Amino acid sequence: MTLLVLTVGVTNGAWGQSTPAPSDTALIALGQQLFQDPRLSADGTIRCASCHRPDKAYADGRRVAVGVYGRASTRNTPSLASIGRSGDTSFFWDGRRPTLEQAVLDPFINPVEMGLRDDRVLLSKLTADAAYFTAFAKRFPGTTTPITLIHVAAALSAYIRSLDQRTSAYDRYRSQHDLSTLSAQAQQGLIIFSGKGECAQCHQPNGSPVALTDHAYHRTGVGLGAVEQNLPALTQDVIERSLQGTDIGNRVATHADESQLGRFNVTRNPADIGMFRTPSLRGVALTAPYMHDGSVPTLDEAIDREVYYRSLQAGRPLNLTVREKQELRAFLEAL
Structure with missing residues (x-):
């Protein structure tokens, strides 16, 4: 097999092709090859990219993830689009992994994702491939065993952190102080997001780059x-x-x-x-369906659900009008 040196990221405000920002392009290319390789699954059909598609902001558009042998998971696929920018301190909906390097290895041996028996099977598949062995040995010289779980995790993590090179309309609005980058409707939506809608309590629209998460856990009333x-x-x-x-x-x-x-x-x-990690809202308009179980099909329904549940939590109605919800959606579409 030939080890392809490809770079997939985001540029010009759209999810698509670009050169990754981090300097270690060899490690990123190696990570991308791992990310795109279906041979690393039990049935030879599932790759990381099966559930993390660039046209869906690196989610998959399904209610729950579907892996080897058509097995369905219980959780909605989280977007990877924000990982390089959000400074996440935990991973997966329940935050069971504190580092990305730990998290990227889990899907290989998850029975409904890539379905390998254990980590040794993964390493044996990679070691048996001459192109992988050469690429790992070149990137990690001086090691007696170039293909290790640590090196696999390093490559995958580098690639995933390179994915979000997109500059959103809201990024430009904040960094360039250019009001023209957000429509008048979206600017009103930002006011609602930060104020009456109380969205910013969990999805904080600040920082550089903008994280749009508080890295905490909350109940959504779902499931x-x-x-x-x-x-x-x-x-x-x-x-x-x-x-x-x-x-x-x-x-x-x-x-x-x-x-x-x-x-x-x-x-x-x-x-x-019932507590789940607050996801970043970067690219949120592309990541439907929503919530940890994918039970909310559209962005409009997600807004309605959040308004309803926040009203219950606050003990008072938020009372967003139809127009205000439309303005809020316009802002979310600019993220």
Whole structure:
């Protein structure tokens, strides 16, 4: 096999082709090859790029992820578009991994994602390929074993961090102080986002670059109702198993009821039941459906859902008019 040196990123305000910003282009190219290679899955059909498509801001447009042998997961595929800019301190909807380098390895051995038996199978596939062996040895010279999990994670992480080179309309509005980059409707939407709509409490529209997340965990009122009657037994089972890292991911991917427990699966703290990580809103108009279980099909419905649930949390109605919701959507489309 020939190791292709490709660069896929974002430029000119659209998700597509570009040269990656980080300087280590060899490592990024190696990471991209891993990201695009379906041979690294159990059935030879699934690659990282199957669930992370550039036209969907590196989500996949499905309600939940679909992996090897057509197996469906329990969680919506999170966008990768913001990782290089948002300064994330945890990964996956429940935050079970504190670093990207840990997170990128988990899908290979998740039974409903890429489905390999264990990490050794992944390494054996790579080591048996002459082109991969040469590329890893060139990038990591002086090592007796050039293909290791650490090196695989480094390459994939470098590539993923290179993905978002897009400058959005809101980025230009903030950095260039150019009012013309946002429509009048979107500018009104920003006012609502930061004020009456209370969106900025969790999706903070500041920083450089703009992260649009508070890196925290919140309840959205989605999904937990389906398991409330069985909550005592369900939570007790999670506590007794006390899984960690990869094992948590493998479990929630195959058990829809436990998936709804969110952050609790990681901390086993009752206060975290139904709590999920705040995603960045970069490219949010492209990442439907929404929420951790993909149960909200459109951006308009996501806005309605958030307004309703924030009203419940605040103990008072937010009362956004139809026009204000349209303005808010226009702002979200500029992110």
